[in-house]
Amino acid sequence: MHLQAKRLSKLALSPVLMLLSMLGTAAWAEEAQRWQTNLTPGVTELGAKIYDLHMTVFWICVWIGVVVFGLMFYSILTHRKSLGAKPADFHESTSVEIAWTVVPFIILIVIAFPATKTLLEVYDTDDADLDVMITGYQWKWKYEYIDPNGDNVSFFSNLRTGKTEIYNEDAKGQHYLLEVDEPMVLPVNKKVRFLVTANDVIHAWWVPALAVKRDAIPGFINETWTKATQTGIYRGQCAELCGKDHGYMPIVVNVVEEAEYKNWLNEKKSQAAEIKALMSKNFSLDEQMAAGKEVYDKSCAACHGANGEGGVGKAIAKSPIATGALATHLDVGVNGVPGTAMQAFGGQINDVEMAAVITYQRNAFGNNMGDVVQPIDVYNFKQGK
Template identity: 70%
Template structure:
């Protein structure tokens, strides 16, 4: 933040420095770098219009600045006192008054027309081919594809960057803190409408290459849209300070051909159908422990430690919750603890995952309670709330 503020203050103090910076080859690169000062180009038509509008206004400002400062410097140099210049005494020059009123007005009209048409297009979310509900959680994203004729599919997208990179015990990868386990997938050349909200605190869903940046506010649904014209992997981040792990909730969007998207969607629908079948099954202790360990590693280890020793959160090993009543443990997992870092996982994990992680927590880390929680137990608990 300090380095960015320093750069901005330098640019504000020197229009010449700003022009020289933007003339540099790096500032015009097609792929944005973190140190660049200019906007990056987009893979969407409306994004390119935003970029072109930005550059139009910028060059108008440059021309106005050159003219104004040019007259200023010329006047200071040519009519300086050391050359015997004397100030003219006049006022109410009608021609000058009309000129400096009409010229700025015309300049504003030139800027207002493309700005207005671009804004209208930005906010036109009608006639979308696909609707996706985007929900921000601390600190992950949930994507729910709204299927008009069939069941919706939903999944969470979590940070994939290894902890060893974060704690500097391993070399950082090229996409450090910009990798996820489940990217969003959308087809190329289709209008995608995003319905953006949040579950807990303020977030913001921001993918520069797709020209989307919209606040995610609990209790409200904001709309935005994109139509990617090129396939590829496009990355973004939460753009709202949402808590201590704000930098750990990246966004990855894979833009693919329609056939590949259809295949991916069919796979996700098959996974959802399989999970429904699993919820009606009874699992052995080994199966629950295996699934529970995977869920714990993905969703719990950051706060409670790899060995249940605690850290940001309380220890699991020997805790009153993990060694107390099963119902209280299930309730804590489903509802969380308001006002604390313990999130409500009832909407983040399915019944199979909840049953598995509760079973794992009660039997791992030396707890050895012998309890075996089945998906039907989770279902009945939710139903009874």
């Protein structure tokens, strides 16, 4: 009986767990309390509708449970053997069979109407005011704001929580593992369409307060949307087990007034213009070493070690790649190494940063090759020149 009860409890919980997974509007919404068990409406009209649908279905299920278990316990108590009850001798009842077929059918129809209406809204990405391409990488997100005139803005969003917090050397901050160096910025009261894909493995972009959860699959583009009605900072995470550092892939969305959003976007466009201007500049070895160290510490040290000693990845110090032909080194940095943990960074950092970090790797950690790689060298390599 105990084993059977556990099985029944799991069966009863499975539809609820499936609904939670599909709707994805609980957990770390900014206004949610830690360990709360119910969903939250979030800060979108769609999120409120999903929440209302959830509560409607929940109370229907509660009343079904009350009626079914009430009849069951009534039958057990009033027709038990100790009261002298005799078992009835019959095989079937056409009326009962019709009833337990028709009543659930009617209940499902009643649930289907609001559920279908809400699902149609979930997948209605038409008439968006803004398009943002979201690409999942191990273990970061790339955001590209698509401009109809081709003046796109793109950047990567990385975990900002320090290693000292992760390894318990320092106290954990308020938003431990839920803070990034570059948050996504969206205007309030604007419909934003997300085009979600991935560069390497399957990820999932999930922000509960915005009522958004969509799989990021390499080679496919999935669409979803949101329209936040309140300004604020809303946090989420990758909701797909994407590798050993899956828990280090947070999402932060800053919803601001339209004027502030336009100022932010113009600043990003100015930064892109500055990087474009740097493409034609020749940097000294000292300049490239200083800039390269920043890029290395941010993008390379986690795998190759703070001092180039290696770890998850191979050592940079005295490496045959870092001390070999420059073309081979550029190929590894730009295109990665298929079948290994070495990712292709050609699309993750710009040509200015790539030139700096290659220069740094070839001259740091005792390598001392004397090479000074310029941004135009990286550009020409990518073009096959």
